[in-house]
Amino acid sequence: MPLLRLLFKLIPWILILVAGIFFWRIFGSYFDKDEKEKVPEVVVNFNTVLTSVEDMGRMELVRYNFKDVVEYEKTVSRFIPNSKLVLIVSGEAVGCVDFAKITQADIQFQGDTLVQVALPAPEICYYKVDHSKSKVFSKENTYFQDAELVEEGYKYAEQNVKKAALNSGILRQTTVNAEKILKPMLEEITGRRVVLVPQRRIQNPQVPPKR
Numbered sequence: 784m785p786l787l788r789l790l791f792k793l794i795p796w797i798l799i800l801v802a803g804i805f806f807w808r809i810f811g812s813y814f815d816k817d818e819k820e821k822v823p824e825v826v827v828n829f830n831t832v833l834t835s836v837e838d839m840g841r842m843e844l845v846r847y848n849f850k851d852v853v854e855y856e857k858t859v860s861r862f863i864p865n866s867k868l869v870l871i872v873s874g875e876a877v878g879c880v881d882f883a884k885i886t887q888a889d890i891q892f893q894g895d896t897l898v899q900v901a902l903p904a905p906e907i908c909y910y911k912v913d914h915s916k917s918k919v920f921s922k923e924n925t926y927f928q929d930a931e932l933v934e935e936g937y938k939y940a941e942q943n944v945k946k947a948a949l950n951s952g953i954l955r956q957t958t959v960n961a962e963k964i965l966k967p968m969l970e971e972i973t974g975r976r977v978v979l980v981p982q983r984r985i986q987n988p989q990v991p992p993k994r
Contacts, residue, residue, distance in 0.1 A: 844957045851944075853869070867922070902979055910948060
């Protein structure tokens, strides 16, 4: 009987404790609402390392754009048909002059009115296939090697871009454009008449003998 009476006395307290836990679970989120609305602090640690510095001395003077249909055929075996690809290729090649190759000896002042500058030989800065404008038109007998053959086909097409640029006179046009663009610029800077010559053909001015 004393134990039973004690139990009856504890029941209200037990109910209050259970109710408190219940209400805290439901409404407790409102009490820490301000904490949840806080923007979390983000700490970013980084360490950028400079690995190299390159001097860019090349001036791009002409760009050739190409559109071509390239047929690429690869011999697989004498017992089975060759693999074939047909590519619709867009590419470009750029001609430039590398001013980093000019030395002090390549610039000769002759009197007060003339300066002679020996320019390095024109070159192709780069050539490439524009994959965004190129596509595979057809494939035959790829034997589950589609990706490999397409990659080989584009490499072959890229070499064709270089060849086509050289055959189309990109180096000659680079020299012509260098004359058109650089000569007025240098004359404006030096205030003298400028003569541009190939680097290998510079004519050293005659120095009179000492008396």
